[in-house]
Amino acid sequence: MGEDRTDVRALAGLTTVVPPGDPWLGMMLAEHGAARVWAELVAGAPPPTVDEVPGDGPRMVDPERSAAHWRRWHTAAARVDVDALMAASAAAGIRFVAPTDPEWPGRLNELQAPGGRRSHGLWVRGGGDLRNLCLRSVAIVGARSATAYGEHIAAELAYDLAERSVVVVSGGAYGIDGAAHRAAHAAGSTVVVLACGLDVDYPRGHAGMFADIARTGVLVSERPVGAVPRAKDFLIRNRLIAALTPGTVVVEAGRRSGALNTASHAVDLHRVLMAVPGPVTSAMSVGCHLLLRDRQAGCVTNADDVLAQIGPLGDVPPGPVRVVTELTPESARVLDAVSRNGSGPAVIAQACGQGLEPTMRSLGLLAAAGLVERCPTGWRLPR
């Protein structure tokens, strides 16, 4: 357990210095474990060697480029204080979920390394349980510059799916994503997959929506608190949207929309790809029609069509998805130690007989679930 935690802390630290889905990191982690890779990176040791099977993937390790990366990562890692990172995250209601954690969505393991840009850890914010939410889910994605038609269809589709306890996963952007999130949140649960730190609220105009969603759904990112989104992060992020769900619906997409990138990931991952048709006179439907024409996307016009395409959603019984995680014994002890009037995390940690870091982690989870709240003195029971 102690060793596990060291690995998890190492993975959290690595999110601050290595880009999400780096295949070389994936190979090192598989061979040497996160704790050792992180320790050697911080120490500035040479990179642990990996056995690369030739032809075992599209990406080979280029020794020179790798060495340069390793040096850059080391410089960044040497400055990382994992305790502070965990504390800052917890303070923002953000927890770290590693592949070994119960909240880890099993579908992400289908992002196989090498080449597959496996995910090495997720930052999660919100009262939902990411794994449970994704079991019975569908991704609804599309253009930011959507038309009224597209936003109308996205909202209707998301609402009807959420009403049937299907969780809507999307990218939190303006346009189709926002319409889908909002409608799904109104009728059920939704998962926002971001390309930035979960405290960054990008796009700005969706900060309120993100806060609303965090109450029952979750926000997810591979990037740590404070990380601002760069253009390439959106593309890397898109693979998560496709991987977290059994199927992706593209509602509107221009000829070069990022939604088509998500669609490609869905195809690569053998997920069900669906597209909503629209007027052939609309530039915002061109991408959907390309998917229907060239990518064998299923033609969907309503929630029934989507459910028929997805098929029975695994072994999840129909009915409302459990939104709040059952408390771990650790978190239950922390909750017992939180008072009505509030106290600082060190006091709480001492009261429940646990270390500061696990206490912070539990406080973040409890806050996300609405069971504790911030106050001037630290944390208190909600009034």
Next chain:
Amino acid sequence: MGEDRTDVRALAGLTTVVPPGDPWLGMMLAEHGAARVWAELVAGAPPPTVDEVPGDGPRMVDPERSAAHWRRWHTAAARVDVDALMAASAAAGIRFVAPTDPEWPGRLNELQAPGGRRSHGLWVRGGGDLRNLCLRSVAIVGARSATAYGEHIAAELAYDLAERSVVVVSGGAYGIDGAAHRAAHAAGSTVVVLACGLDVDYPRGHAGMFADIARTGVLVSERPVGAVPRAKDFLIRNRLIAALTPGTVVVEAGRRSGALNTASHAVDLHRVLMAVPGPVTSAMSVGCHLLLRDRQAGCVTNADDVLAQIGPLGDVPPGPVRVVTELTPESARVLDAVSRNGSGPAVIAQACGQGLEPTMRSLGLLAAAGLVERCPTGWRLPR
């Protein structure tokens, strides 16, 4: 040749008494020839026996029902004067094309009997050569109660295809059919497949359009002059639209549109089925989306998509389709005998040394090609 003509005349006569595509008639024709079947029908002899191979098709001959049909057909056939039929047709610019004629479109032979509702003969009106026109063709069909969107798309598609020398085949109805015919006629050629006699002009409001089309394109029907359309005739007619072309595009169709029946025929005949998507909020696109979802229809949004789906259109060289048939020696002699001031058909027949019936037939062809015209005294060269 004389025997051939007897067969052709018999087939023409049969169109007046037997419904198009009757499978039992098809079996009798295959086994005994049209001349004999017609002669025995007119004489009221018992129906010629046919060898029915069990399981060789969905329809078996029911002796009782067949006998009843045969009696009804005999009653009608006894009243038919084939000479008068041919003369009335020629007078209306309508010629009869039998499966043995050079103008017969070979694709129709893929309507295999038994069960396949093979066509036994076509009435044709217009200056085009039906076979040539259909070589490089596409069917564009859809709802009568089309939306402005649907008519716009149908027209654009038809115009762009016609401009590339693809002949547009449709059913002559209001809505999508009319929009497609009109646009195709403006840029090239079009073929109208009707469920009524070619002098009947159904729907009435398209009489002017039909007359326009007859100048360079053709109108086709399995039903003789004067035949009014009954509901079931449209469904039987639809198989011709699908069979005449290598592919069918459905532009707009409600959930129960007749265009979906044409689409089914296209699938049964291994033709390329295509559908134009539209707003999922439009009831007139529901049928198209069903075809995309359930019938593996290709998603097409413009003429390029259609051409890509159809593939290379056989061995027809690109370029304008030959519109006017080369004259047969028979017709050339008739044309020579027609004067500027006009004369009756008997005079013309005598002048060119041919019988009245072949002369009438040639006059019909010549009129359709615009080389002769009607006048108070009979026929004359156009002024």
